[in-house]
Amino acid sequence: MSITPPDLAAVQVATAGEALIDLIAQSDGRYEACPGGAVFNLSRALALQGVNTLYLNPLSRDRFGRQLAATLAGDGVRLACPQPVPQSTSLAVVGLDDTGHPDYAFYRQDVADRAVIADSLIQSCHRVPALQMVCTGALALAPEDAGRYLPWMRAQHQAGSVVVVDANLRPSAMPDLQAYRRNVHAALQHADVVKVSDEDLENLQVPGADAVARARHLLDVSGAALLVLTLGSQGACLLARDGRQWRARESRPLAVVDTVGAGDCFLAGFMAALLARKTGAGGARALLTLPDDAGHSLLAHAVASASLCVMRRGCVPPTGPQVRARVEQASCLFD
Numbered sequence: 001m002s003i004t005p006p007d008l009a010a011v012q013v014a015t016a017g018e019a020l021i022d023l024i025a026q027s028d029g030r031y032e033a034c035p036g037g038a039v040f041n042l043s044r045a046l047a048l049q050g051v052n053t054l055y056l057n058p059l060s061r062d063r064f065g066r067q068l069a070a071t072l073a074g075d076g077v078r079l080a081c082p083q084p085v086p087q088s089t090s091l092a093v094v095g096l097d098d099t100g101h102p103d104y105a106f107y108r109q110d111v112a113d114r115a116v117i118a119d120s121l122i123q124s125c126h127r128v129p130a131l132q133m134v135c136t137g138a139l140a141l142a143p144e145d146a147g148r149y150l151p152w153m154r155a156q157h158q159a160g161s162v163v164v165v166d167a168n169l170r171p172s173a174m175p176d177l178q179a180y181r182r183n184v185h186a187a188l189q190h191a192d193v194v195k196v197s198d199e200d201l202e203n204l205q206v207p208g209a210d211a212v213a214r215a216r217h218l219l220d221v222s223g224a225a226l227l228v229l230t231l232g233s234q235g236a237c238l239l240a241r242d243g244r245q246w247r248a249r250e251s252r253p254l255a256v257v258d259t260v261g262a263g264d265c266f267l268a269g270f271m272a273a274l275l276a277r278k279t280g281a282g283g284a285r286a287l288l289t290l291p292d293d294a295g296h297s298l299l300a301h302a303v304a305s306a307s308l309c310v311m312r313r314g315c316v317p318p319t320g321p322q323v324r325a326r327v328e329q330a331s332c333l334f335d
Contacts, residue, residue: 007078008054008078008127008128009129009130010052010130011052011053011054011078011128011130011131012051012052012053012130012131012132012133012275013046013051013052013053013054013131013132013133013134013135013271013275014053014054014055014056014080014124014125014128014131014133014134014135015039015042015043015046015053015054015055015056015134015135015136016039016055016056016057016116016121016134016135016136016140016149016152017037017038017039017040017057017113017136017137017138017139017140017149018037018038018039018040018057018090018108018113018138018139018140019035019037019039019040019055019057019059019068019072019089019090019112019113020036020037020040020068020089020090020091020092020106020108020111020113021033021034021035021036021064021067021068021089021090021091021092022034022035022036022037022092022094022260023091023092023093023094024094024096024260024314025093025094025095025096031093033064033067034314034315035067035068035071036092036094036260036261036315037090037092037113037138037139038137038138038139038166038168038263038264039055039057039135039136039137039138039139039140039166040055040068040072041261041264041265041315041317042135042166042264042267042268043055043072043077044071044072044075044077044315044317045261045264045265045267045268045269045305045317045318046077046268046271046272047072047075047076047077048075048076048268048317048318048319048320049268049269049272049305049317049318049319049320049323050272050320051268051271051272051275052078052130053076053077053078054077054078054079054080054124054128055072055077055078055079055080056080056081056116056121056124056125057080057081057112057113057114057115057116058081058083058084058085058087058112058113058115058116059079059081059084059085059089059112059113060084060085060086060087060088060089060111060112061084061085061086062088062089064088064089064091065084065089065112066084068089069084075317080124081116081120081124084112085112085115087110087111087112087114087115088110088111088112089111089112089113090106090107090108090111090112090113090114091106091107091108092104092105092106092107093105093106093107094260096258096260103172104170104172104173105172105173106139106170106172106173108139108173114145114148116148117147117148118147118148118149118150118151118152118155121148121149121152122151122152122155122156125152125155125156125159125161131161132161132162132275132284132287133161133162133163133164133271133274133275133284133287134152134153134156134161134162134163134164135163135164135165135166135267135271136149136152136153136164136165136166136187137164137165137166137167137168137187137195138166138168138170139170139173141165141167141169141180141183141184141187142173142174142180142183143174143176143179143180143182143183146183146186149187150183150186150187150190153165153187153190153191154190157190157192160283160284160285161284162192162193162274162284162285162287162288163190163191163192163193164191164192164193164194164195164267164271165187165188165190165191165193165194165195165224166195166196166263166264166267167184167188167194167195167196167197167200167204168195168197168200168263169184169199169200169203169204171203181203181204181205184204185204185221185222188218188221188222188223188224189222189223190223191222191223191224192223192224192225192226192285192288193224193225193226193227193228193271193274193288194218194219194222194224194226194227194228195227195228195230195263195266195267195270196215196218196227196228196229196230197229197230197231197232197263198211198229198230198231198232201214201215201218201229204218206218211229211231212229212237212239212245215227215229215237215239216239216245219239219241220241224241225240225241225288226238226239226240226241226288226290227239228267228270228298228299228302230263230266230306231249233249233250233253233254234249235247235248235249235250235299235303235332235333236248236249236266236299236302236303237299238295238298238299240290240295244290244292244295245295246295246296246298246299246334246335247299247334247335248296248299248300248303248332248333248334248335249303249332249333249335250303250307250331250332250333251330251331251332251333252331254307254310254311255311256310256311257310257311257312257313258310258313258314259310260314260315261309261314261315261316261317262306262309262310263306264309264315264317265305265306265308265309265315265317265318266302266303266305266306266309267302268305268317269301269302269303269304269305269306269323270298270299270301270302270305272301272305272320272323273297273298273300273301273302274287274298275287277294296332296334299332299334300327300332300334301323301324301327303331303332304318304323304326304327304331304332305317305318305323307326307331308322308323308326
């Protein structure tokens with residue numbers, strides 16, 4: 001009989017995908033090296049909001065890899081692969097436009113966070129008895145990584161975990177956009193919850209008269225029960241497969257410093273609030289059955305989490321108490 005290590009016994013969420021260093025352009029021409037990557041940011045944000053989180057991918061033994069590992073550990077994230085690997089750390093060169101919106105160029109050949117196979121991801125999750133939810137997305141949806149992540153997602157869905165996919169498209173990093181779109185759609189067939197932005201919908205070429213109609217179409221053709229759509233300054237919308245939808249937005253304009261990590265923090269707030277729901281029997285999938293009053297509460301936590309992020313420079317995920325305090329301020333308007 002296998003024995004679960006004590007540090008894994010309480011893990012609720014396992015995350016799989018990129019952990020990299022953002023080289024952020026400064027006004028004087030220098031670059032600042034900051035830990036980043038969508039799944040890395042999400043893992044930190046979940047842990048800081050009180051979710052017991054396990055990061056599944058390996059990290060490099062180089063200086064940047066040690067920085068990534070220390071940052072995750074400092075925020076309370078467990079590592080499924082505590083031993084570093086010889087491959088180098090992934091890099092992203094980041095520029096910010098006048099509105100603080102980032103653009104990226106990625107360097108990801110033969111890198112540490114891609115030194116993983118489906119079987120190792122599956123085995124890591126098998127060792128977590130309390131696992132309720134897994135999440136991937138962003139650069140993990142590259143078509144050349146389909147053999148790593150699609151079998152793992154399928155296995156987690158079959159095991160009863162809630163599978164969350166953050167589309168978070170990075171078309172500039174994908175030389176074959178058609179293959180990229182096909183793989184994203186393949187991943188969504190294994191999803192229970194999809195997070196997507198209005199920009200992602202355009203990159204996926206989803207049909208529809210507006211962003212909400214396109215999101216509804218994407219939900220209908222996916223395997224998901226819920227889809228959450230981010231709309232920038234216009235807030236967010238939560239769609240359920242049964243046709244219900246909820247909307248929320250900030251009640252007043254924010255003092256936006258930049259939007260780095262905003263979507264990752266949004267998703268962390270949503271997942272943390274979803275996990276906090278009391279469902280009784282029925283396993284993790286019972287979290288997906290929402291009463292009518294649950295949608296606005298989930299969106300309020302997600303929007304508050306993202307808002308606290310954009311008011312700071314870089315991705316500085318808020319803590320659970322900070323998010324709850326903002327929600328209690330009733331800063332959201334609901335439609």
